[in-house]
Amino acid sequence: MTETPAQAAAHGTGSRARQYLTIFFVLFVLTVLEVGVAYVRGHKTEVVVVLFSLAAVKAACVALFFMHLKWETRVLRATVVVPLSLPVLYALVLITEAAWRRLAG
Amino acid sequence: MQAAAAHGHAAREVVWPQDPQFGRASAGKIAMWIFLVSDGLSFAGLLLAYGILRGESLVWRHPGEPELGIAFTAGLTFLLICSSVSMVFAYEAALHDQRKRAAVFLGLTALGGALFLLGQYNEYFGIFHPGLTKEGLVLGQSAYASTFYVITSFHGAHVFSGTLYILITLMRWLRGKATASQIELLGLFWHFVDLVWILVFTIVYLIPTG
Numbered sequence: 001m002t003e004t005p006a007q008a009a010a011h012g013t014g015s016r017a018r019q020y021l022t023i024f025f026v027l028f029v030l031t032v033l034e035v036g037v038a039y040v041r042g043h044k045t046e047v048v049v050v051l052f053s054l055a056a057v058k059a060a061c062v063a064l065f066f067m068h069l070k071w072e073t074r075v076l077r078a079t080v081v082v083p084l085s086l087p088v089l090y091a092l093v094l095i096t097e098a099a100w101r102r103l104a105g
Numbered sequence: 106m107q108a109a110a111a112h113g114h115a116a117r118e119v120v121w122p123q124d125p126q127f128g129r130a131s132a133g134k135i136a137m138w139i140f141l142v143s144d145g146l147s148f149a150g151l152l153l154a155y156g157i158l159r160g161e162s163l164v165w166r167h168p169g170e171p172e173l174g175i176a177f178t179a180g181l182t183f184l185l186i187c188s189s190v191s192m193v194f195a196y197e198a199a200l201h202d203q204r205k206r207a208a209v210f211l212g213l214t215a216l217g218g219a220l221f222l223l224g225q226y227n228e229y230f231g232i233f234h235p236g237l238t239k240e241g242l243v244l245g246q247s248a249y250a251s252t253f254y255v256i257t258s259f260h261g262a263h264v265f266s267g268t269l270y271i272l273i274t275l276m277r278w279l280r281g282k283a284t285a286s287q288i289e290l291l292g293l294f295w296h297f298v299d300l301v302w303i304l305v306f307t308i309v310y311l312i313p314t315g
Contacts, residue, residue: 017194017197020190024190031183034179034311035179041313047312051312052307054307055307058303063296063300066189066292066296068289072130073126076128076130080141083146084149091153091156094157
């Protein structure tokens with residue numbers, strides 16, 4: 001595992017400023033893309049899938065790099081990710097069920 | 106104030122022993138993460154309710170109700186992202202004991218939070234334009250209106266408390282009473298507010314209503 005920002009500072013191995021700026025640039029570009037995609041008309045399912053994918057990448061960037069989850073232990077990462085995956089799973093079940101009802105009805 | 110820190114009155118960092126499961130994460134950091142997970146589940150409940158109501162409604166946005174302004178809110182999203190960047194720079198500066206630099210970045214982050222709240226006030230009630238309440242989006246009038254106000258104001262309450270948290274930490278930092286670890290905990294909360302907004306912006310504003 002790579003050093004946490006605190007360990008990097010303690011060992012004098014420099015700052016993560018460049019990495020933070022890269023993530024900022026990625027978040028900016030993805031936000032612009034999201035807004036562009038939101039104005040696309042006529043392909044609602046595709047638009048929704050792309051928007052959720054872009055949001056998931058942005059959220060992961062913030063959690064991994066700005067919140068330093070990338071440098072935490074596997075147990076701490078699991079403590080955060082597992083409970084928050086449950087509502088996502090529930091949403092997928094609801095979407096599947098709604099789609100099934102529409103197809104059946 | 107900096108002299109106080111230089112003369113040993115500054116709060117000292119507590120180095121946590123290596124733990125086989127949680128590494129060097131302090132008790133404070135683990136507690137903050139547990140709080141954020143529970144808070145995240147609160148937002149998840151609201152967003153799931155939003156999805157169910159919207160998915161089951163025959164008409165989501167009724168005639169006379171305004172569309173939400175994507176361009177303006179994209180600006181607010183960019184503002185929150187900028188404030189997250191200034192927060193990580195504040196933490197970096199605190200780690201390297203660059204006290205003035207850390208204070209400046211904390212101040213900029215608080216300014217970002219305050220501007221976001223001003224933007225949200227403008228969106229609801231209008232400063233530069235009429236505002237959604239005057240354009241016909243009334244709380245309690247429809248599921249579209251109520252879910253919008255409940256979710257965005259719940260997030261706004263987090264921005265407000267986060268901004269207060271930043272200002273209190275900034276004061277303590279200037280007095281030499283706050284540590285880099287405490288700024289990291291503050292950063293966790295602030296980035297969480299940013300992360301949640303990324304999801305709220307996508308789900309509430311960007312998904313087309315047509």
